[in-house]
Amino acid sequence: MNKAGWFLLGAIALLVAEALAAAIALSRARGVSAQEEPNGVERWIARRARHVAVPSGARNRTNPVSKTQEVLAEARAHWADHCFSCHANDGSGETAMGRHMYPQAPDMRKPATQNLSDGELFYIVQNGIRLTGMPAWGGSDRDAEDSWKLVYFIRHLPDLTLEERTQMEKLNPKGLEDRNEEEEEERFLKGESSNTPQQHHHH
Amino acid sequence: MQLFAHGGFDHVIGTVVKIEYRVLTVKTAKGNVEVKLSEKTEITKNNQKAEIADLKPGTRVVVDVPESSRDKVAHSIKLGVSGTADADAQRARK
Numbered sequence: 001m002n003k004a005g006w007f008l009l010g011a012i013a014l015l016v017a018e019a020l021a022a023a024i025a026l027s028r029a030r031g032v033s034a035q036e037e038p039n040g041v042e043r044w045i046a047r048r049a050r051h052v053a054v055p056s057g058a059r060n061r062t063n064p065v066s067k068t069q070e071v072l073a074e075a076r077a078h079w080a081d082h083c084f085s086c087h088a089n090d091g092s093g094e095t096a097m098g099r100h101m102y103p104q105a106p107d108m109r110k111p112a113t114q115n116l117s118d119g120e121l122f123y124i125v126q127n128g129i130r131l132t133g134m135p136a137w138g139g140s141d142r143d144a145e146d147s148w149k150l151v152y153f154i155r156h157l158p159d160l161t162l163e164e165r166t167q168m169e170k171l172n173p174k175g176l177e178d179r180n181e182e183e184e185e186e187r188f189l190k191g192e193s194s195n196t197p198q199q200h201h202h203h
Numbered sequence: 204m205q206l207f208a209h210g211g212f213d214h215v216i217g218t219v220v221k222i223e224y225r226v227l228t229v230k231t232a233k234g235n236v237e238v239k240l241s242e243k244t245e246i247t248k249n250n251q252k253a254e255i256a257d258l259k260p261g262t263r264v265v266v267d268v269p270e271s272s273r274d275k276v277a278h279s280i281k282l283g284v285s286g287t288a289d290a291d292a293q294r295a296r297k
Contacts, residue, residue: 094278096211096270166250185216185265189283196232197216 034102043103047112054123061119065148075153076164078146080171086133089168091157101133109158121151212267212278219262222255227277229264238266239276248282261285 001009038046065071080089086098091108098105106113116124125147126138137143174182187193215238217231225240246253258264263283268275 094211094269099211099269162247162250162252181214185214185281188216189263189265189281191263191284196218 034100036102038103046103050124050129051120054120058123059117059119061122063118063122063148063151065145065152067152071149072152072156075146075149076156076168077171078150079153080168081173082137083150084168084172089165089172090160091154097133103132105133108154113154114158118151118155121154122147125150211270213270213272215264215266215268217264219258219260219264221260222258225255227258227264227266227280229266237275238268239274240280241276244277245279246282247279253282257282259285 079087085095086093086101086105087108088094088098088105091113093099093105093107095105108114113121122144124134126136126144128134128136137147181197184193184197188195188197215229215231215236217229217236220228220230220235222228222240227238227240229236229238240255246255246257248257258280262285265281265283267278267280269278
């Protein structure tokens with residue numbers, strides 16, 4: 001190897017060592033805490049890595065399920081039951097789970113999600129994303145069909161109506177205590193209860 | 204804050220006292236609570252869209268504020284009937 005080659009090798013080794021030192025220092029300072037949000041660099045790297053990780057064949061797949069009102073309604077109900085906890089009914093990610101993940105659940109109405117191809121969305125639903133809260137939902141042919149239906153619903157998220165969201169709220173998985181509180185709030189709003197509900201606080 | 208908490212939101216429940224400079228004051232069972240409104244705050248009544256102008260004093264409201272929110276910006280506000288709990292209680296006694 002000539003002098004230039006050794007110089008280049010040394011420079012690369014130095015850069016790698018610096019990057020490792022920075023990563024160790026950062027991890028010691030922040031630990032494994034999920035309290036903070038990923039910075040712009042982390043976000044960019046993660047999205048690029050995700051893009052590269054989706055096989056091009058998968059990215060170019062088209063939705064084999066016919067889009068009908070029944071399919072959309074089915075996907076909406078599926079989302080309300082399975083996806084609401086992290087993504088919220090409207091895809092905003094504004095839920096206790098979604099907000100406290102690392103990275104936070106994205107606002108799926110925005111271009112970062114909507115600009116993904118149908119094939120990419122399907123691949124992500126089926127296979128999940130490592131080191132995030134996104135699980136892999138695929139496994140059977142029935143799962144695949146459901147995931148393709150969900151792709152239609154994800155496309156519909158920016159146009160979700162208040163009426164649709166209200167229907168979905170009835171399908172969201174909630175505990176008895178939450179249901180009771182919601183009913184109490186409804187009674188209060190309708191004027192059926194003369195007392196302002198008392199303080200409850202739980203997660 | 205006087206609240207319920209479910210679905211990732213604290214629920215401020217009471218009647219509108221006033222709204223000034225996009226700050227809503229709600230009279231709850233444990234005193235007045237202030238929450239901020241943003242462009243994204245969704246206001247509804249009977250599952251239909253409503254306006255800031257509908258937040259009149261005495262209107263019953265349930266305000267959703269993200270849990271642990273430092274700036275207390277309302278995510279959504281559900282409007283109910285007008286009339287304070289006190290007034291209802293007085294009507295009930297008559």
